[in-house]
Amino acid sequence: MKKRLKVGFWEFIARIVLKNRLAILCVILIITVFLGLQWKNIQFSFTEANLLPDDNNVNKEYNAFLDKFGEEGNLIVVGVKDDAFFTPKSFAAWNKLMTEIKAQKEVDLVVSINDLKQLKKNDSLQTFELVPFVDVQKTTDKNYLQSIKKDLFQNMPFYEGLLFNKKNGSIRSAIYLDKKIVNTAHRKDYIVSDFIPKIEAFEKETGIDLRVSGMPYIRTLNAMSILNEISLFIGASLLLTSLIFFFFFRSFRATLIAILIVVIGVMWTFGLLGLFHYQITVLTALVPTLVIVIGIPNCIFLTNKYQQEYSAHGNKAKALQRVITKVGTATLMTNLTTAAGFATFIITSSELLKEFGIISSLSIVSLFFLCLIVIPIYYSYQPVPKAKHLEHLNRNYTRVFITWIEKTVKYNRRYVYIVAIFLFLVSIMGALKIKTSGSLIEDMPKNTSFYKDIVxxxxxxxxIMPLEITVDTKRKKGVMKLSTLRKMDEFQETIEEIPELSKPISILNLVKYSKQAYYNGNPDYYELPTSQEQSFILSYAKNASKNSKNNIMKSYVDSTGQVARITTFMRDIGTGNMAKIEDKLWEKANKVFPKDRYDVVMTGKALVFEKGTQYLLDNLVSSLLFAVLLISLLMVFMFRSFKMVVVSLIPNLLPLMITAGLMGYFGIPLKPSTILVFSIAFGLSVDDTIHFLAQYRQELAHNNWKIKKSVFATIRESGISMFYTSVVLFAGFSVFMLSDFGGTVALGGLIAITLAFGMLSNLMLLPCLVLTLNKSLANKQEFIEPKIDILQHNKEEDDLMKPL
Structure with a gap:
């Protein structure tokens, strides 16, 4: 009776599915329509990936900075390095371009050579006035423009590093967008529809190549690249996996239903994004493709099982029932382990990773039910498989491959262990070479014009990546104290000594410029005022700052005059280099600014991203251990045998170690994209293990608990499906290598490699371990009766099966 009840559960599910086909198809249609209506809620993320938890101190400091000074990533820079720039035609076109940009409501401030302002002393008002640096009426004279260039480079140190490079002769303009639109869709509309056309018009008119960069510009074009790649990945993965599916089965109708199922799965994924009001990020953008890559192997396994069953007894009804009753639990468990690999990200405190984990795991589980329900229903309406559709079960290349696996396991088990140990040791040495990278722009597409402009x-x-330092003097108007300014000057000298950082910008620059202006623009006086000069020079500077509505320095001191802001820009540097620079800056800051009198905070988008990468690295081991623990519990639940847990983990941890070794040897750093590889690949690789062990348990029962006979029967029975599904997964994840994003290429390539090693490990090392670790098995007591039925069927069950 116990066995009948256990068999009856999946038979009951099979009968519900096959007796209520139209009703179930209607329910699927309703769900699809409902989730399709949620697409209207889908939005794209307009900010960089924030990998840190909201309550992390680094995030709190960054948000406090934004509250005080507003969005720091609102600067767009337009640069040029061309001798033709200081000619009447080009300069007139430049003046027109900057005037048009300045007139846009989306632009807060433009600092450019054509309307550059310089400080002039007004003795009568005891203040400085901003007067034009360029006389527009004289710009038709080439000699005048050359004199302007010379005067700029020699006498305007205030703008050096901001508007020009004295050594290389490069020129640029600083365009500050309205901070309110920086993280909205309006930013994209402005840059794509208005800003870029103006840049292109200038280039066409003058023949001068302009360089454009800055975080708002980079974010926009990078986001557009991600959106374009979503359709590329979906199309390429669907085409490739469908072709492989057709190559295996040589059946248009089998291929058609597989495509239909994964397309519905993709629609459900987008619907879930809209239902939960999640944004499309660089991670969630990958989920639709993952659904296709994971869904096709599900279809392969179920279709292959249907054809195997029909080939065995020629009864279509029984074959359809057994697609559900014989593989229901095993397929459920394989999908749960895959989902568990993604679900490990839910335990992190990062919202970005949580959303990715939730959407991907829900999509995979939903896809399982779609496959398990739709495939039997579809074939119930189709004619029985023809002989040509069953030829793949005995195709020569699959038979040769499986025979080679059998011979290797039977006669060369010792060599399998030697190779596995050798690969493990070599991989450890490679893994020790892995470096980390926390760069915001490292993974951006290298062949795009905006990346070349970054370079x-x-x-x-x-x-162009901002690093922000704030100095809190703990008293109102403390910033303009000469003692504070001197400390800031000493600190900024350290910044200038670091080659990876640009010349810093702060209120200090204005104070130095004020002294230069006081001494009639002599650049030799671009320095801090002395104690004797401070009373009148600082009063001039305060009045200038107070009276100027269009002052570039207005965002570098808070409204109370208590907190000063220092901005510098970083090159594209790795996490290790960033940590060294940060340590050097903190060493100087702690020395210059006593903690009892000053509070210094280092922040900025680049630093937050670097800290987020480090956070991921710190949580990598715990996330992977959680995945191992979760999948181990599923194994215990399935087999109730600790020995089987050990047997199942070893063949799947070895491919992960090999992947880590390859990353070290080939210089692929650990970064947000590559960190995901391990949990995802582990969850996918374990699928083959479950298929193998589940089939092994059935063969044990059918072969009177004879281990060796059961192992080789399992290889013959499950080997083809494991081979097919692994090939599809390998090819599917290889699609990501079409990406222009380095991180996506690394993610796809590394997962594909891991799964290829995982297939060989599960087909060779796993049966070797089963044979070795179960030598003492004399009867079925090694396999305690599991909590749930897995592929356990006998003649009594067959008698229960009734045709539709």
């Missing part, structure tokens, strides 16, 4: 600004102006 230009790194070479000419030491980078």
């Amino acid at each position: 230009f600004f790194e070479n000419e102006f030491e980078g």
Whole structure:
């Protein structure tokens, strides 16, 4: 009776599915329509990936900075390095371009050579006035423009590093967008529809190549690249996996239903994003493709099982029932382990990773039910498989491959262990070479014009990624105290000594410029005022700052005059280099600014991203251990045998170690994209283990608990499906290597490699371990009766099966 009840559960599910086909199809249609209506809620993320928890101290400091000074990533820079720039035609076109940009409501401030202002002393008002640096009426004279260039480079140190590079002769303009639109869709509309066309018009008119960069510009074009790749990945993965599916089964109708199922799965994924009001990020953008790559193997396994059953007894009804009753639990468990690999990200405190984990795991589980329900229903309406559709079960290349696996396991088990141990030791040495990277722009597409522009600004102006330092004097108007300014000057000298950082910008620059202006613009006086000069020079500077509505320095002191802001820009540097720079800056800051009198905070988007990468690295081991623990519990639940847990983990941990070794040897760093590889690949690789062990348990029962006979029967029975599904997964994840994003390429390539090693490990090392670790098995007591039925069927069950 106990066995009948256990068999009856999946038979009951099979009968519900096959007796209520139209009703179930209607329910699927309703769900699809409902989730399709949620697409209207889908939005794209307009900010960089924040990998840190909201309550992390680094995030709190960054948010406090934004509250005080507003969005720091609102600067767009337009650069040029061309001798033709200081000619009447080009300069007139430049003046027109900057005037048009300045007139846009989306632009807060433009600082450019054509309307540059310089400080002039007004003795009568005891203040400085901003007067035009360029007389527009004279710009038709080429000699005048050359004199302007010379005067700028020699007498305007205040703008050096901001508007020009004295050494290389590069020129740029600083365009500050309205902070309210920086993290909205309006930013994209402005840059794509208005800003870029103006840049292109200038280039067409003058023949001068302009370089454009800055975080708002980079974010926009990078986001557009991600959106374009979503359709590329979906199309390429669907085409490739469908072709492989057709190659295996040589059946248009089998291929058609597989495509239909994964397309519905993709629609459900987008619907879930809309239902939960999640944004499309660089991670969630990958989920639709993952659904296709994981869904096709599900279809392969179920279709292959249907054809195997029909080939065995020729009864279509029984074959359809057994697709559900014989593999229901095993397929459920394989999908749960895959989902568990993604679900491990839910335990992190990062919202970005949580959303990715939730959407991917829900999509995978939903896909399982779609496959398990739709495939039997579909084939119930189709004619029985023809002989040509069953040829793949005995195709020559699959038979040769499986025979080779059998011979290797039977006669060369010792060599399998030697190779496995050798690969493990070599991989450990490689894994020790792995470096980390926390760069915001490292994974951006290298062949795009905006990335080449990033490189230009790194070479000419030491980078475009802002690093922000705030100095709290703990008293109102404390920033303008000469003692504070001197400390800031000493600290900024340290910043200037670091080659990866640009010349810093702060209120200090204005104070130095004020002294230069006081001495009639003599650049030799671009320095802090002395104690004797401070009373009148600082009063001039305060009045200038107070009276100027269009002052570039207005965002570098808070409204109370208590907190000063120092901005510098970084080159594209790795996590290790960033940590060294940070340590050097903190060492100087702690020395210059006593903690009892000053509070110093280092923040900025680049630093937050670097800390987020480090957070992921710190949580990598715990996340992977959680995945191992979760999947081990599923194994215990399935087999109720600790020995089987050990047997199942070893063949799947070895491929992960090999992947880590390859990363070390080939210089692929640990970064947000590659960190995901291990949990995802582990969850996918374990699927083959479950298929193998589940089939092994059935063969034990059918072969009177004879281990060796059961192992080789399992290889013959499950080997083809494991081979097919692994090939599809390998090819599917290889699609990500079409990406222009380095991180996505690394993610796809590394997972594909891991799964290839995982297939060989599960087909060779796993049966060897089963044979070795179960030598003492004399009867079925090694396999305690599991909590749930897994592929356990006998003649009594067959008698229960009734045709539709």
